[in-house]
Amino acid sequence: MNVRVLLLAIFWANQALTQGFSGLGTEAEGFAMPDPQHVISFPQDHGAHPDFRIEWWYLTATLEGDDGAQYGVQWTLFRSAMRPGEGEGWQSPQVWMGHAAVTSAEEHHVAERLARGGIGQAGVISTPFETFIDDWQMLATGAGLEDMTVRARGADFAYDLALHATGPIVLQGDRGYSVKSPGGQASHYFSQPFYEVSGVVTLPDGPVAVTGQGWLDREWSSQPLAEDQSGWDWFSLSFDTGARLMGFGLRGAALFTSATWIAPDGTPTPYGDGALQLTPLNHVEIEGREVPTEWRVALPVRGVDVTVEALNPQAWMGVSFPYWEGPISIAGSHTGRGYLEMTGY
Amino acid sequence: MALLTLLSHWRRHPGQLVTLMLGLALATALWSGVQAINEEARQSYARAAASVTAQSYDRLVTPDGQPVPMADYIALRRAGWLVSPVIGGHVQIGAERWRLLGIDPLTAPQGILPQAAGESLVDPTAFLTGPGQAFVTPGVNIVSDQREMPNFVPVEGIAPGLILTDLSVAARLLDQQDPSFLTILPDQPAGLPALAEVTSLTRQQPSEDRDLSRLTQSFHLNLTAFGFLSFAVGLFIVHSTIGLAFEQRRPVFRTLRALGLPLGRLVGALMVEVTGIALIAGSVGVFLGYFVAAALLPDVAGTLRSLYGADIGGSLAFRPLWAGVGLLIAMLGAWLSAAQAVWKVARMPLLAPAQPRAWAMASAKGRRWQVAGALALFGTSGVAGATGGSLIAGFLCLGALLLGAALMLPPVVSLILAGLSRMVRGALPEWILADTRQQLPGLSLALMALLLALSANVGVSTMVGSFRQTFLGWLNQRLVSELYVTAASNGQAEEIRAMLAPMVDATLPIAYAESRIAGAPGRVYGVADHATYREYWPMIVSVPHVWDALAAGQVALINEQLSLREGLSPGDPVRLTNGLTLPVGGVYSDYGNPTGQAMIALSLLRDRFDDVQEQRTAIRIDPERRGAVIATLQDRFDLPDGAVVDQERVKQASIDVFDQTFRVTGALNVLTLAVAGFALLASLMTLATMRLPQVAPLWALGQTRARLAWIELGRSLGLVLITWAVALPVGLALAWVLLAVVNVVAFGWRLPMMLFPLDWVRLLGLAVLSSALAAAYPALGLLRMPPAHLLKVFSNER
Incomplete structure (x- = not known):
């Protein structure tokens, strides 16, 4: 057995080995299920929910270096429970996985860390907020999530960033209850899409001072996909107008889309299945897979009709379960920058 | 058709066919058996080297050998150092003591857990949580006791005596939360703080004395030498049988050629025949070899464990490659043995008399060459022994010595017989000696085989005996206290x-x-x-x-x-x-x-x-x-059981380990001797059928058949006695090389050589017994031979 297979199995249920992300659609025995009545409240929902099977703290940032080049940075901590609840020491059923990446037009650096819960190697503290795995961490320097530092390191890269929120936390879906399929699969989901970012990205050629925008996603569930869904395409778009658009499409027997229009002041407007239109325009071949790295994204009800294009189409995350994640540029009815995540290819 | 004609020979001489087959099969069996053992051990070392237990990675340990505090582990990880915790120890489960190794698959270096081709053997949830899973080598049966045991999963590639499991299971069974040590992954992120700034733990290099394949190389070379010796002895049998069969078929060859069969076809048919026989006998040999190896492997495993602390499995896997090589070796051996005979057939003049003559009749010239070859080999041996210092030199020295002695044997025996014949008076003794010399070429290969086996026996038993004696003396000196207490x-x-x-x-x-x-x-x-x-x-x-x-x-x-x-x-x-x-x-x-x-x-x-x-x-x-x-x-x-032991028990335990160590050597010794005995039997039997023309006149002159049979028996024993006498000095020289050259390189200690004359007498007894058994059958045949048969010699005289 290699660790990759093991991890794939841990994070995405055993029978899903060959189908990758579709494993998220399998049964979740004994785990808590997302509840539409649940009222998201802070600071406790910044912390972990060990009774749910899977959870993530997901930061992406689109940055510009003092060398004039564009960069993307990702910092993610996943939590996966092999059974609900916590345990003592090594007996903990919680497994943590960190992914970090730096993307430029030419380069894409990825690192991964794994840890089990219960021993202090990885975890989340809700007040003052801190998530960490090994020496990677996302740490609040003030109250809530307003001001944070984020750092990570791989074999050939490192970054150290400061984040400052200029807007409020945004609840996705129905007050944080985000539906993922016609059958009712759902997750709890909120975001902080208003970070101003500054710091240093260190690449093999040396350190680069960077500034830009960041977007934090928080999501937890036990069964976010339906049986027939094989993966998703997720977009976070920051328009130059100050508005934001979160949208995703879940690929199943039929495409299931969902979107949230976020006004510059942070007021969210959720849109259910069908309002968002996603059309892949151009595919590139990465490791034998056809991955669409150019899309037409349309939300007619808001007058959005844009083309998004990857800064680096080869932004493949070759980790325990591989997926595509990278910065994109936006052109069309709106302009701006954003991040794209594609799984299940 | 030509092939069928040739093959009909075997139908008329089934004994010969059986001898040939058995000889080849035995040779192949011993050779491939030893190879199987070596291969199995190699695989074990490779597995051990690949596992985390082999210390192939640097480790972090506490200076006092205590477990690493969890806080130290976390501090290292939080500083960015990629280290992986391991909890190791021993557990007693039922009557067995196991080495338990708990790893953290999430942080461990890649490839530590067993995997089948492309498929995960591990149910991750089952491995990481609940009672957990544990991997053990297949074929073991673990009787669980009261504790909550993991589910034992047999997996190829786990070292014997090892339980490989998740850290959480090891923590529970050993009642130890803190890691025993930390493995340092080879690739670390850039820009980490120095290790010394982060931790007070000690970095340990992989220790050198775990380099098992290097340490045990000598042992396997030893086994290989034995296997080769057996194979050579077996080939002597094959060579003499094939030679005989070809010699007896000279009339057939002549007739076939006279009938118009092209030489090429005849030689081709003979090659097909030899190859066919080699294939069948080789298959039997490989089959037998597997059982030889399976029977010896536990002893080999015991030896390796006590000598080097190397764990290899006690069970044998069948490997097609090994079987193929065994067959190939059998075929090569058969071709080698037949080469001379086929060559003779190819050069046989078409109209040569078809009269059978004693085959392989050695001329005086041939004997001189033998002596020259023997001397050259002795020289090589001496040079290798004197300049050596490596195992290869040691074994070269041994091999050249043995071969030289074997080559030297027929001239020496001939010389002794010649000397004796000048001393005796009387027609019958003179005839016996003259006839024995006449017989010598036919028997010399078998006698050489016997010499090899006897010398090896003397050499190895002298070495082991000297070692044992020294070891016992040393134990007596060293274990002088009456009681030993472990607190x-x-x-x-x-x-x-x-x-x-x-x-x-x-x-x-x-x-x-x-x-x-x-x-x-x-x-x-x-x-x-x-x-x-x-x-x-x-x-x-x-x-x-x-x-x-x-x-x-x-x-x-x-x-x-x-x-x-x-x-x-x-x-x-x-x-x-x-x-x-x-x-x-x-x-x-x-x-x-x-x-x-x-x-x-x-x-x-x-x-x-x-x-x-x-x-x-x-x-x-x-x-x-x-x-x-x-x-x-x-x-x-x-104090638990075994905490107080008296001197006697310590000594006995040490002696048991010692005897275990050399058990496999003893077994191979006996096998080689058995093959040599069989070689003698084969030669005597073939000679017996050919020697009627020599014996019949004696019978006609009034000697009874019983007398003649006794003479035959006595003659064989005499030859064996001479061979034994020659084997003694050769064996002692062998022992000296083993003790003074090979042992120093292989084990790192020099041993005094001691002599065990009783062993020699025992060996003589064995040799006499085996040769008596070998000679008895032909002698018995002579005793029971109808007089008409003997008379026929005269009527058939050509």
Whole structure:
């Protein structure tokens, strides 16, 4: 057995080995299920929910270096429970996985860390907020999530960033209850899409001072996909107008889309299945897979009709379960920058 | 058609066919058996080297050998260092003691857990949670006891005696939360703080004495040499049988050729025949070889475990490649054996008389060549022995010596017979001697085979015997104390010593610390200044007043292995630990220990080393009072079974280990001798059928058949006696090479050679017995032969 297979199995249920992300659609025995009545409240929902099977703290940032080049940075901590609840020491059923990446037009650096819960190697503290795995961490320097530092390191890269929120936390879906399929699969989901970012990205050629925008996603569930869904395409778009658009499409027997229009002041407007239109325009071949790295994204009800294009189409995350994640540029009815995540290819 | 005609020969001589097949099969069996064992061991080493247990990664350990505090592990991870925790230890499950290794698959280096082709063998949830899963080598049966046991999953590739499981399971079974050590992954992120800034743990390189394949190389070379010897002996059988069969078929060849069969077709048919026989006999041989290997493997495993601490499995896997190579070897051997005979057929003039003549009749010229070849081989052997220093040189020396002796045998026997025939008077004795000389070419191959087997036997048993005798003497010297007590801790040991002090003659702490001696891992022992050591410790060489100097902390004693490896003699400095270098005061013998060792004054050890282990105590006491002391100890201290052992038990355990070590050598010895006996039987049987023309006239002159049979039997025994006499010096030379050259390189100790004449007599008995058995059948045939048969010799005279 290699660790990759093991991890794939841990994070995405055993029978899903060959189908990758579709494993998220399998049964979740004994785990808590997302509840539409649940009222998201802070600071406790910044912390972990060990009774749910899977959870993530997901930061992406689109940055510009003092060398004039564009960069993307990702910092993610996943939590996966092999059974609900916590345990003592090594007996903990919680497994943590960190992914970090730096993307430029030419380069894409990825690192991964794994840890089990219960021993202090990885975890989340809700007040003052801190998530960490090994020496990677996302740490609040003030109250809530307003001001944070984020750092990570791989074999050939490192970054150290400061984040400052200029807007409020945004609840996705129905007050944080985000539906993922016609059958009712759902997750709890909120975001902080208003970070101003500054710091240093260190690449093999040396350190680069960077500034830009960041977007934090928080999501937890036990069964976010339906049986027939094989993966998703997720977009976070920051328009130059100050508005934001979160949208995703879940690929199943039929495409299931969902979107949230976020006004510059942070007021969210959720849109259910069908309002968002996603059309892949151009595919590139990465490791034998056809991955669409150019899309037409349309939300007619808001007058959005844009083309998004990857800064680096080869932004493949070759980790325990591989997926595509990278910065994109936006052109069309709106302009701006954003991040794209594609799984299940 | 030609082939069928040729094959009909075997139908008329089934005995010959059986001999040929058996010879080839036996040769192949022993050769491929040994190869199977070697291959199995190689696989085991490869597996061991690939696993985390082999220390192929650097480790972080505490200086005192205690578990690594969890906080230290977390501090390292939080500083960015990629280290992986391992909880290891021993567990007793039922009657078996297992090595338990708990790893963290999330942080461990890739490829630690077993995998089948592209498929995960592990149910991750089952592996990481609940009772967990544990991998063990297939074929073991673990009887669970009361504790909550993991589910045992048999998996190819796990070292025998090892349970590989998740850290959480190991933590539970060993009741230890903190890692035993941390594995340092080879690839670390850029820009990490220095290790010393993050932790006070000690970085440990993979230790060199675990390089099993290097250590055990000599042992496997040894096995291979034995296998080759057996194969050579087997080929002698094949060669003589094929030669005979070809010789007997000369009329057939002539007739076939005269009938118009082209030479090429005839030779082709013969090659097909030989190949077919080789294929069948080779398959049987490979089959037998598998069983030979399966039967010997437990002994081999035992040997390797006691000599080198190497664990190989006791069960054998069937490998197609190995079987293929075995078949190929059988075929090559058969072709080699048949080459001469086929060559003769190819060159046979078409109209040559078809009269059978004694085959392979050696001319005087041929004999001179033999002598020259033998002398050249002796020369090679001498040069290899003198310049050697490597295992290969040692074995070259051995091989050349053996082959040279074998080549030399027929001329020597002939010379002896010639000498005897000048001494005897009377027609019958003279005839016997003359006839024996006449017979010699036909028997010489078998006698050479016997010589090889006998010499190997003498050599190896002398080596093992010398070793055993030396070892026993050494044990008696070294294990001089009457009782040995192992306490649970240093503190308890101190209490025990304090309590016993007034009751016994002396309490001698056995104190040591793990260290790096002259750069390699080894133990440094501390010894109290006591007459026990001064009187009994087995020194090889030492400076004057060495024990006074030792007690004063001025010198260190080192074991022979260290002395030979590092080239250290008394007076040379040896580095014992950081900041402690002492001159060597003496060298002592230390058999059965593959690593270097040193001894210094007890007080010096306690002063200069951390983590001194002092749980063991040797007790000098009047043997009469042993029982009382044992009772007191067990009464006062809660000592487990085996914590108090008397001298006798320690000695017996050591001797058991020793005997286990050489069991496989003994087994191979017997097998080789058996094959040689069979070679003799084969030769005698074939000769018997050919020798009627020689015997019939004697019968016609009035000798009874019974008398003739006795003469035949006596003649064979005489030849065996001569062979044995030649084998003795050859065997002793062999033993000397083994002891003085091979052992030094292979084990790191030199041994005095001792002679065991009783063994030689026993061997003579065995040789006589096997040759008597071999000769009895043909002699019996002569005894029972109808007179008409003998008469036919005259009527058939061509």
